[in-house]
Amino acid sequence: MTGEALDARVVVVRHGFTLDAAVAAQPGEVVAVMGPSGAGKSTLLAALAGLVPLTDGHVRLGERTLDAAPRPRAHVTPSKRGVVLLGQDPRLFPHLTAHENVAFGPLARGVDRTVAHAEADEWLWRVGLAGRGARRPAQLSGGQQQRVAIARALATSPAALLLDEPLTSLDTETAADIRAMVREQLAATRTTAVVATHDAVDSISLADRLVVVEEGRVTQSGPVREVLATPASRFVAAVSGLNRVVGTVESGRWTSGGLVLEAGDAGPAAGLSVGSPAGAATAAVFSPAAVRLEPIDGATWTGALRLEASMSLTRPAGEWLGRIVRLEQTPAGVRVRTAGPEVAVDLPADRAAAAGLVPGAPVRLRIDPADVRFIPA
Known part of the structure; x- marks a missing residue:
């Protein structure tokens, strides 16, 4: 047959x-x-x-x-x-x-x-x-x-x-x-x-x-x-279990909200170069498990923004300030949805509980540029 x-x-x-x-x-x-x-x-x-x-x-x-x-x-x-x-x-x-x-x-x-x-x-x-x-x-x-x-x-x-x-x-x-x-x-x-x-x-x-x-x-x-x-698309990224964040390329740097990555940091497979067209829409793809998240103790969102402004010149690429939108249960623990840009972070349940994460709280996030792939948006 x-x-x-x-x-x-x-x-x-x-x-x-x-x-x-x-x-x-x-x-x-x-x-x-x-x-x-x-x-x-x-x-x-x-x-x-x-x-x-x-x-x-x-x-x-x-x-x-x-x-x-x-x-x-x-x-x-x-x-x-x-x-x-x-x-x-x-x-x-x-x-x-x-x-x-x-x-x-x-x-x-x-x-x-x-x-x-x-x-x-x-x-x-x-x-x-x-x-x-x-x-x-x-x-x-x-x-x-x-x-x-x-x-x-x-x-x-x-x-x-x-x-x-x-x-x-x-x-x-x-x-x-x-x-x-x-x-x-x-x-x-x-x-x-x-x-x-x-x-x-x-x-x-x-x-x-x-x-x-x-x-x-x-x-x-x-x-x-x-x-x-x-x-x-966001749908395919969701079913694939990946983050897909759309940003723009300017002078060899990729930016979306507070997240900035140097073009060369992600390696030759990234698909970015210093000669990329200014303003070119490019999507960064990375696993929620690759993102590191830390709460900012005692800080309000406004206070966190002031702290962020004072550190903007010394902040390394791949580190940014976000705000928790919601928490979701997963088979392996907790998925933390954040904004600025919209990124999902996977944490073990005990770590999420110990960190006292709640919607609206500011958090500091980090991603190793080596864990990021870039594709045309």
Whole structure:
């Protein structure tokens, strides 16, 4: 089984929202589509599946044109596309057993009954449900139902598989297990797939390439690790677990708010030089764990500003004054959000508690220029 090449430009205009996004996948390639809620990911997949009409654009799968608009308009019905869309709800037939659900697709395509049932047994074994084929959906857990749904989808030998955040409703451990199973089966069957998600783990675990959609537009695309390492927007930086601070270059120095870095301090990979255009917008990218934070004891924000002014000429590059905006819990401790510029700092919970950090308090922050990468903004 091998998927077919997908080439699509999807333009959908409805209810005051416009989606204009292009996505392409080579045969057997997995492409992740990532974006915040409301960005247009589900609309994009529904259009690829033929469930939402195009306002403009095209959808081609292999040698076939599935959709074209506005003129000449073409549309292949969803049932004849060879495309399967699987979302958060497994949508299993409740009156059929797991085995019968998986065998349904091959039987509908005219596969011999004996062969179809043998394939269903094999698929249930592949997804880790051997021996559970006689159970109906109500007798299965949510994770088991999703495994049956994936087996049913792949058993139809689709030309392309569309996964619309299929793991969102599952607990962390179950989602991790199913993610590994999906990756294994997509690789084994060479199925072309598009996976819509807001989770970086899905993109890293499942996909070869990543397309980022924000407010209906593609804002970044490329190999998954390349996109996550060089975030072109605050959304991508957030899901990558990185700070992305936009500043300007003047006379070989990068500045954003109170943070100043010498161009040469970050090394030749920084992408900055003394000859950089004056005022050029450049983003500094660095890990929240690389930032050092110290409270300024007993100081009000106004007092801290006076102290900052007196030290402005002697302050080293990579050190600046910030104000705490809020504290967020993380699995490893506390993330401190600061302003001036907006930077996140990760601290162990005991250190954050000992420092007595509260919103509005001034803090001194430091970043080693060697921990900073610069990319075009």
